[in-house]
Structures are given as C-alpha cells and as structure tokens.
Amino acid sequence: MKYIKEERIKIDKSKITKLAAYHDPCNYGRKAQMLFGHGYFQEPRWIMDQCAEEWVDLYPMEMNQTCCGGGGGTLTTGNDEERVYYGRKKIDQIKASGAEMIVVPCHSCHGQLNNIKKEHGFEELEVKYLWEIVADALILK
Amino acid sequence: MTEADKRVNLDQLDHDSCRSWDYSQDFCVTCGICSSMCPVSGIDDFDPRKLVRMISLGMENEAVDSRWPWICTMCGKCEASCPMEIKISSIVRKIRSLRERDEVPGILHKGLETALKTGNNLGLPKEDFEFILEDVAEEIAEEPSFENFTVEIDKKGANILTTIHNKLVNTHTDDLKHWWKIFHAAGEDWTVPSENWEGTNWGLFTGDDEAMKKMSGRIVDHMKNLGAKNLLWPE
Amino acid sequence: MALKTLVIGNGSCAFDIVDNLLSKNVEVIIATRDNSLHQKFSEIMGQNITEIHTETTIHSCTGAIGNFTISMKNNNKSIIRIVDCIVIAEDSFRKTLFASYGLSPSTKTISLSDLDNPENYKNIADENKSFVLLKGLKFESNPVISKEVMDSSIKLASHGQSKIYILTKNLKVAGNRLEALYRKAKKAGIIFIKFTDSEPEFFQGEDGKTCIEFTDEVTKKNFSLTPDITVVDESIVPSDYLETLAKTFGLNIDCSGFLQSDNVHRLPAYTNRKGIFVAGPSRGISSPEDYKAEAGTAAIAVLNNSDKNNYDIKDKAYINKGGCVRCLTCYRICPHKTISLNSTLSVMPEGCEGCGLCTAECPKNAITIENLDHKFLIPDDKIQNADSASKPRITAFCCSRSAAEAYKLAVSIGLTLPEGLKIVEVPCAGSISLTHILNSLKNSTGGTIILTCHEGNCFSEKGNVFAHNRAKSVSKMISDAGYKKERLMTYTIASNMGKEFSNILNDFEKNIIDLE
Structure with missing residues (x-):
C-alpha cells in the first residue's frame, strides 16, 4: 500500500481484464477486528481500487463475509469431504457476484478455493493472491 | 439398548468442570444465531450452540473426543454474531488443545513437531531451501525488466524480512514470485532467513499455545539477529 | 369539606393508598373482607377521622362521583356511608400449579411460596442438595414469577447449593431488570433448561420425590434429574372478590379478570366510572415496587377531585320524561354507569362523559345530547x-x-x-x-x-x-x-x-x- 502511495511502484489497471471480486479472510478481517480491534477491510479494498478499473464486493462482506471453508487447519486434518461441502456457499456467493476472478490475501483461502472450484462446477474461476494482482499489474521500468 | 438406558443423569455431571474457562459460555441464551451463521452447522450434527451448551453443562470429555472442533473452520462468524459475546472460537481452540497430541487429526501436529525440530513444517533442509529460492530467483531474472534480480538470504540490516509459507517452496514455487517482483519494482531492501523461515503457525489450529509462542519467538529472533526493520508475514 | 374516600382492600397496596391519602388529610373509610391487616391499619388510625370495617363486604353502590352511597354488610349488620371517591386495591391470589404437572405437594415437592417462606427456608436449604425449579412449563408465567424463581435460585446458590436447575419455557427477560437477574443467575452457576418444542415428563415416587426425564433441545441428549427438592411455580390470579365488586360497581374487567379493561384511556388508575379508581393487585400483575408506585398514582387520582367546585355538573345528556318508557336500554348501555334508577330515570351529570351512546340506542329517541340532534x-x-x-x-x-x-x-x-x-x-x-x-x-x-x-x-x-x-x-x-x-x-x-x-x-x- 505504501509503495503505491509513494509511487515507488506504478500500476497499470488495464492489465487486469477479468472482473474480480474480493474475499475477506476470516483471520485478517473478522477475527482481527474482534481480537485486536482493527479488521483489515478497507486497506485491501483500496489496493483493489488501484489495481482494477472495476471489481465487485461479495455479499455479505466484511464482518459478515462468508467463510471459504478452508480455515482452522481443515485443509490438513483430512476431513476433506466436509471441507469441500462448506465451500459451496462461498462458490455460490462468487457466482452470484458475476466475478470471474476471486482475490484473496490468505494462503488457506487460496488453497481452499482452488481446491474446491472444480467440485462446485466453477472450474474457470481464477483464484489470485492480493499481491499477485499487484504483481500482475506492475508497470515495469 | 433402550432409550432410557442412554439417559444421562444430569445431576451426576460436574457442571463446574469448565467454569474456570473465561469464555462466557454460561451466558448462552441458546438463541441459535451462531448456528445459523456457521458454515459447518448440520455436518455430523454439529452446531456451535450445541458445543457451547455441552461445555456449559460440563460435558467436556464428549466435546474433546468428538470430531466437531476439528471440522470447524474457526472462521469466527459465530462469535461475531453472538448477542451474549461468548468467545465461541476460543472455546473451539481450547477443546482442540485438550485432545491428546498424537490424536490430533491429519498432519497438523506432525507438521508442527517437524517445524519445532527443523524450523519448517516440511522438514526441508537448509541447503534445499536455499537452492529452491535461488532457482526461483533465476527464473525471475529471465523475465524482461527483472534482469538483475537476486534473492539475498540472511542479509543483515534489511528494511524488510519476509517469512515463507511452506507450500511456496513445495508445490507452489511460482507463487513466490509475486511478492518478489513487487519488492524488485519498488527497489526494496529485503531478505529471507535461511533457517526457521516457516511463516505458518499450526499451533493456532491445534490449540498449542506453547508451540505458537516458540514459532513466533523464532521470527522475533530473526528480526533481532538480522537487524531487519520491518516484517512481512503474509499468513 | 374534606374529601371522603372508601378504600376497599386487604393488602400492602391498600395500606399504602390509605397512608398516602391520610397524609393529605383525606377522610378515609376502609372496608376489608378479612382482618389480616387490621393491626397495621390500626397503627395509622387516629391521626385523622378514619373508619375501618373488617370482615365487611360491599353490598350495593348508587350515585356518582362526589355522592356515592355505599351499603356494606358486616355479619348481617348493614352500614351505609356516603363518599366522594372509591379506590379498589384487593390483593390477588396465588394459585399453585401442582395439578397441571401431575404432581402432588409433599415435603420433597413444594410450591414457590413454600420455598420463600422464611420459616421453612433454612431447613429446606440446609438439608437438601439439588433443586429443580419449574417455571411456566404449562402456562406462560408472569415476569413477576420469573423474577421470584430466579431470585430464589440465586438465594439457594449463595446458600452453597451447587445443583440448581430452572426448567422453563421461553424465558422472557424484557423489562424490570430481568436480564441482569438472568446474568446474575448464570454467574451463580444455575443451569437453565429451556423447552420450546418438547416438555419434560414428571414421575413422583412414594417418598414424594419427583423424577424428571427430558431431552435437552440444544444437545438433543436425553437426561434425567432426580433432585432432592422440586419447586413448582405458581400463577397469580385476581381475587374472586373482584368479580363481585365489578358487578356491584358496574366496572369493566380485562381479559384476565382484573378490574381495568384493556383500554389505554384507563391508564394509570382509572376505570370506566368517574371517581372509582383501581390500583395494584386489583389492576393487574406487577412487582411489589410497581404496586407501591401504583398506590401513589391512585392517591393522586383521588386528590385530583379535591375541589368539588370543579365537578362537572352541567347536563350533557337528559332523558325526556314524556318519551321514556323505562325500558332500561340506556342503563344497560351506559359505559360509565351514570344512569340513575329512581322513580324516573335520569342521567347523573357528574358521572356523564357525554358520549351519546344512550342517545343513539334509545328506542324512543327520548334522550337528547347537546349538538347531537x-x-x-x-x-x-x-x-x-x-x-x-x-x-x-x-x-x-x-x-x-x-x-x-x-x-x-x-x-x-x-x-x-x-x-x-x-x-x-x-x-x-x-x-x-x-x-x-x-x-x-x-x-x-x-x-x-x-x-x-x-x-x-x-x-x-x-x-x-x-x-x-x-x-x-x-x-x-x-x-x-x-x-x-x-x-x-x-x-x-x-x-x-x-x-x-x-x-x-x-x-x-x-x-x-x-x-x-
């Protein structure tokens, strides 16, 4: 964020061509708000604004954002059937937003969404890290 | 077995067994808002309200032995919606911590043990780690505009120290490149530690506070030893 | 001339009303059906001209505000008094609910009043370990009962009892600091078991102990409870005397039988008749503190009539004697019971609100109301x-x-x-x-x-x-x-x-x- 504000890096919005949606990870948003009194809701959205001409929010969002289903270590506990099942709501939510790309700043969410999109018939969905779209949109000197 | 045989005599339970837990579980009004918010509700007959109720009645052992705390995604929606401000996700974590360590499902505890021993969840030796990083750096350097890109490991006095998620040096090495490219474009002075570089802290998931402290402590040590000014911990 | 008021009642609310009125130099006549508060009333008598009639019931009432003629009966002795205002504050009854749970009272299965009775309390609390309190499982209980149940449980908990269960239907905690009390009860370690779709089953042993079996609706687990003491809740019902009083004074009652119709215009202490007021346990179910406040409100309502020059004696409606056939339709229909039944029917202007219901209903068009022709x-x-x-x-x-x-x-x-x-x-x-x-x-x-x-x-x-x-x-x-x-x-x-x-x-x- 600091880099973009100080113009240490420059961004070309036209490089992001797919309609993106942003997902708040439970730990960065809701739980940070509850534990530390500040949830990172606005900061990533500001970065989204810098990187894409147009992007959408999912509904519900921020404190009420739907869980991707991959948190709490469920990616590694072996309860895969359940984990895939939890993700159905997330995928429905992304489908409803009309987005072709979902941007997340969390490794668990990233892994989970990539893992389940096929089961829920949304294989064409592109899952990107927040920093990945920054890197994608960089103007290189 | 008949229905009556399965009946538990309620006044034989020790309702005080969990009363020292400071999560307000006794204030539950069984409204069920948490259950309606929970992504896991309905699976294996689980819902957060039941779990809170069981803890409040003192049915600790049943909760610890069940799969429920482990199928929870710890997303915290239950807690965010609770009108009585019961710390439901802390309860889940507490119950996870009460499970015998070798009964912790999946690779969570094994990975954590490996990390405590070797510095990362994979048990990846230092040489292999450095090799992978440099390999990825070379790949970046082959791209236009990144010709002179290098990764400086264990550099002292760097502005930013970054940790690495184990999957990025395992199956997803390409995903290492995004941050590095941003650093490069911004002309950032950055580094990666060669040992104990693991950013993921599975103590959070297994409810193991000691391990969590140790893992975080290592990162603090890095900051001190390498004299880095800022930490990037993208977990 | 001092305002003369008849107070009908036997409890602390009636006592408070009398106390309030005496302090404002109102002349008070007390009529109680029993003599439970005789001593208490006697203490404040003597300061003013005050009469007290115990074991006395109201026989009839004629007239309107400022001129009610009351006939009372005391052991076949008839007492006639003329008063300006009337206040009714008869205590309500407690009805135990043993039968509705299929239980019978015993030393191990007791009522809420038994538990709260200071004479028994120490023995009960000392000798027993686990308690179950039933609340509103068969009939929805009033918040006053909810409060008493929680208060009693907290008292037991502070007495060192650790196994206290409250079995309840929906526990409504709106108002009257009930939510704070609920939190206090939770903190004291009292376990609430809530029933919305199911009901517990009760079995009573020969020793009088009650065994309860139920399915906890949250965990869906089957439990049983065999407490040392089972406390059965009570419901609060209006005194059976109120029905008689309603007939005697022509007062409307509410859906539970209390002496104030469910009508916003009657708040806080009014009835459908001018000069007749109702308070406390004759008006509805409230906490003792609220009853005390109501006693004050009723006293103020009486005192508002101190100046007799302000009585509205202008004719608002009058019955044309030539047209009237004494069919008594007006007497029956008047919502304020202000038609006087003497040799000829007449409207008592002091009590008349000029609503015109009689005019519209009179089959002979014999009643005229100003501006309503x-x-x-x-x-x-x-x-x-x-x-x-x-x-x-x-x-x-x-x-x-x-x-x-x-x-x-x-x-x-x-x-x-x-x-x-x-x-x-x-x-x-x-x-x-x-x-x-x-x-x-x-x-x-x-x-x-x-x-x-x-x-x-x-x-x-x-x-x-x-x-x-x-x-x-x-x-x-x-x-x-x-x-x-x-x-x-x-x-x-x-x-x-x-x-x-x-x-x-x-x-x-x-x-x-x-x-x-």
Missing part, C-alpha cells in the same frame, strides 16, 4: 342546492377523539381533501344512530363515511364497535333496497393519522365518482 347535523336539500360544487357531497362522521383530530391535522399540514366534504364531529362514534346514517345517505349526493377509533381504543369502551355494527346493518338494508352499499363505508383511524385520513377520503371520493 341529527336535524342540526345533516345538510338538508336546501344547503345542498346552494352548494354549487360539482364534486360529490361526502358526509364524514368523525369521532372527536380520533378522526376529528386527524382531520384537523390533515388540514393544518395542507393535505388535499375532497371538495364536497362535510365533517360531522360526534363525541363518540357510538353516538351515531341509525337515523343519523339513513338521513345522511338520503341527503348526500355522494356518500357517507364513518371514522372511528381503533378497536380496543374507545373511551366509551365499545362505542366504535356499535358504530361499525350499525353501519353494517344499514349497509345490508340499502343493498337489499338496490342502493350501492359502497356509498357507506367505515374505517378506524387514530388522531395522529392525518395522511391516512386524507388518503381514505380521497379514495372514497374517487370510488363514489366511479360509481356515477
């Missing part, structure tokens, strides 16, 4: 011809307490109203007689609309209902006669509904134009 109210043909408006002429009967105010509001905020609108303000919609409606239909080119208070909100209790019923019967008559029944409509409205008033009238006008 249909001849004055309804535009006749001449006026109608003089009115050159091309729009349909609409007559709107408006209750002065609601619709007339809504009309004024609509005008003052500049809302559009039909051009041909003629407002007829009546004291109560119940005063609109069949003659009024028929004359209006005869003389209006457009239609007639009747706007009353909402149901349950009529100062005359049922005036609005009468108006709607009459309109319904006229509606039937005119449609049988081939006249469009859409020309007569009824609506309910409140005084703050100016916008709705305008909407109703404009829609009505539009429908009338469509008919033509």
